[in-house]
Amino acid sequence: MSKDGQPVIRLVSKRTTTAFEVTRRCASISGFIVAALEQDPNATDIEVDLDNDVLEAITSYMTRHNGTEAPYVEKPLRSRVLHEVCADLGDAVFLDGIHERSIQLLYDVTMGALYLHVPGLLHLGCAKIASLIKGQPLDKIKDILVPRRSAGSA
Secondary structure: OOOOOOOEEEEEEOOOOOEEEEEHHHHOOOHHHHHHHHHOOOOOEEEEOOOHHHHHHHHHHHHHHOOOOOOOOOOOOOOOOHHHOOOOHHHHHHHHHHHHHOHHHHHHHHHHHHHOOOHHHHHHHHHHHHHHHOOOOHHHHHHHHOOOOOOOOO
16 A cells, blocks of 8 residues: 555566556556456556666656546647647656656657557657657658667677
8 A cells, every 4th residue: 555545556577576666546547557457456566578767767657647647749749849849847857857868768668658558658758759850850860760879788
């Protein structure tokens, strides 16, 4: 149980066995989690195939939205600045922060939202990526969409 008496589930990373807690209400915006809980209503742990940093970001998003899905960003984008097109300024700040950490994390969180079926976060991630490439020349778009790995990366 959470501090406010809400039932809690633990999302456990299969890759690292690290767990992140989220209330069932907050997790209800994930189709993947809803389906898992329909199969086993008494489940307290759900394994997911995501890295820690991605799972942490997604559970943070879920907690911030508290079971309410974010409105979709209007398309086509009117601006390259996400906070100018997001209905929820907090979502823009959240995704800008992920992008500041790394573009790869932005891609991974967006794909994690697809995997966990969190439509609002998926659309936000896609909008952020679209904002990065909007109005850019082809060479720049290629650099954004296919980041070069450093010499030490595998």
